[in-house]
Amino acid sequence: MNGAEKLLETLVASGVEVCFSNPGTSEMQLVSAIGNNEDMRAILCLFEGVVSGAADGYARMSDKPALTLLHVGSGFSNSMANLHNARRAHVPLVNIVGDHATYHLQYDAPLTSDVPAHANISSEWVKVSASADDLASSGAGAVQASMQGSGKIATLIAPANHAWEEATDSVRTLPVPASQSVPESNIAEAVEALGSDRKTALLLGGRALRAESLAAAGRIARACGVRVLCETFTTRLQRGAGRFAVERLPYFAEQVSEQLAGLEQLILVGTTAPVSFFAYPGKESWLTPEGCEIHELANVDQDSLTALQAVANQLGAHEEADTTPAAPGFPAPTGVLSPIAIGQSLTLLLPEDAIVSDEAATCGLGIFPATENAAPHDWLMLTGGAIGQGLPLSLGAAIACPERKVIALQADGSAMYTVQALWTMARENTDVTVVIMNNRSYAILNIELARVGAGQPTAKTLSMLDLSRPDLNWVQIAEGMGVPATKATSAEEFHQQFAEAMASRGPRLIEAMVVQQMP
Numbered sequence: 001m002n003g004a005e006k007l008l009e010t011l012v013a014s015g016v017e018v019c020f021s022n023p024g025t026s027e028m029q030l031v032s033a034i035g036n037n038e039d040m041r042a043i044l045c046l047f048e049g050v051v052s053g054a055a056d057g058y059a060r061m062s063d064k065p066a067l068t069l070l071h072v073g074s075g076f077s078n079s080m081a082n083l084h085n086a087r088r089a090h091v092p093l094v095n096i097v098g099d100h101a102t103y104h105l106q107y108d109a110p111l112t113s114d115v116p117a118h119a120n121i122s123s124e125w126v127k128v129s130a131s132a133d134d135l136a137s138s139g140a141g142a143v144q145a146s147m148q149g150s151g152k153i154a155t156l157i158a159p160a161n162h163a164w165e166e167a168t169d170s171v172r173t174l175p176v177p178a179s180q181s182v183p184e185s186n187i188a189e190a191v192e193a194l195g196s197d198r199k200t201a202l203l204l205g206g207r208a209l210r211a212e213s214l215a216a217a218g219r220i221a222r223a224c225g226v227r228v229l230c231e232t233f234t235t236r237l238q239r240g241a242g243r244f245a246v247e248r249l250p251y252f253a254e255q256v257s258e259q260l261a262g263l264e265q266l267i268l269v270g271t272t273a274p275v276s277f278f279a280y281p282g283k284e285s286w287l288t289p290e291g292c293e294i295h296e297l298a299n300v301d302q303d304s305l306t307a308l309q310a311v312a313n314q315l316g317a318h319e320e321a322d323t324t325p326a327a328p329g330f331p332a333p334t335g336v337l338s339p340i341a342i343g344q345s346l347t348l349l350l351p352e353d354a355i356v357s358d359e360a361a362t363c364g365l366g367i368f369p370a371t372e373n374a375a376p377h378d379w380l381m382l383t384g385g386a387i388g389q390g391l392p393l394s395l396g397a398a399i400a401c402p403e404r405k406v407i408a409l410q411a412d413g414s415a416m417y418t419v420q421a422l423w424t425m426a427r428e429n430t431d432v433t434v435v436i437m438n439n440r441s442y443a444i445l446n447i448e449l450a451r452v453g454a455g456q457p458t459a460k461t462l463s464m465l466d467l468s469r470p471d472l473n474w475v476q477i478a479e480g481m482g483v484p485a486t487k488a489t490s491a492e493e494f495h496q497q498f499a500e501a502m503a504s505r506g507p508r509l510i511e512a513m514v515v516q517q518m519p
Contacts, residue, residue, distance in 0.1 A: 002033075002132065010136045023069050023098070029163035064092060065151075067095075099160065116157060129159065194220065209237045236380055338515050342494060359414055475509070
């Protein structure tokens with residue numbers, strides 16, 4: 001048995017079941033090993049950014065790592081934008097990157113590069129295997145490293161000769177790390193803060209936004225009269241009718257400052273204190289009010305659920321049925337196809353336990369609040385701000401949860417970054433409904449252009465933010481990749497098309513010709 005085959009056996013024994021791949025010559029032994037291992041599902045993606053984004057979506061919904069198979073430094077580089085997002089999402093992910101044979105590196109062939117340097121940019125754990133036997137044991141180490149805390153990115157670099165050389169060691173696995181407990185001092189500090197009469201809010205992120213943690217936060221809020229906020233871009237927010245609703249921090253810094261004004265205490269659970277997404281001339285980067293005390297109950301890697309429940313119990317906050325109303329029985333929206341109209345259709349039609357991948361950009365500003373009382377669902381967001389995440393994220397989520405409906409709310413400009421995900425959705429027959437918000441513009445950048453004080457825009461300036469001339473035809477793009485597609489130009493058309501998509505299985509795309517309403 002060669003090193004590649006032994007590595008695959010080790011990964012499968014360690015609980016890894018899915019490989020998103022875009023391999024090259026250096027990975028052919030690994031490709032062969034995957035092909036001969038019945039317990040590893042192989043999913044081909046046509047771009048490395050789709051590979052890493054899909055692995056992120058899979059991890060968010062399964063709480064365990066998928067495998068990515070990438071080709072040398074250049075292939076890994078193509079994956080890095082969505083690895084950045086995955087790192088900010090704090091999810092487990094294992095990369096296997098093939099490299100030249102160790103004895104071939106000295107010749108500086110065209111694809112030679114410093115692969116460890118590339119990997120270190122977006123990975124918490126990086127290792128180059130030392131031999132065919134070490135390749136397998138390092139695979140076990142990579143899985144273990146990826147499961148540290150909330151989740152980490154682990155990258156194992158596999159020289160080609162270690163994949164084809166004979167391996168003799170037996171398969172070994174390593175234990176999954178135990179969850180990190182929160183110090184009792186943190187709990188006591190939070191209880192004391194919540195027992196005061198100071199104006200206080202909880203700020204939740206990471207796994208603190210799962211349903212059980214939200215329920216505990218709701219108990220605290222009702223007992224103490226405090227507000228419960230969540231970070232702007234969440235890894236996985238479980239929301240909808242019957243679940244405790246949190247206040248989401250806005251994207252724009254001045255709106256965050258206004259929302260937090262007057263707070264005297266901020267208790268962090270699974271996140272960090274809010275800062276401005278970018279720097280702006282004459283505006284503050286640090287958004288917590290001056291004089292507001294910050295307390296950390298749990299960091300992103302610690303057991304936020306147990307900590308919140310402990311605080312609630314010590315405060316005597318009893319469990320109560322949540323009063324979040326069920327989805328309202330308003331009529332289907334009519335007229336102009338606006339983001340709010342799309343949100344209303346989602347509220348009426350979203351099936352229970354749906355998964356929503358939100359990279360709707362400016363359109364999402366209207367859709368998100370409009371869906372608060374939809375059936376219970378999971379909402380996934382652009383955690384690291386590197387656009388091109390939404391389509392692959394929904395692909396990975398659908399692979400992790402094939403029994404659940406997945407909806408990708410996707411801005412048109414960022415969809416072009418990883419449009420290849422549509423092909424894999426069709427090939428794997430995933431149950432994903434993609435809604436393209438077609439406003440033929442990088443609308444968010446038009447807003448930011450004014451906010452950063454870059455001067456009066458010229459026609460040339462505006463052309464750099466415009467997605468027309470020629471217009472993207474998303475129906476044709478989707479159909480060319482095997483995904484059935486329709487176009488909606490009114491609220492009525494969208495509602496009908498979305499209802500049909502929710503009533504059927506398989507990939508589908510709706511090109512929504514939205515009329516943008518700027519904030």
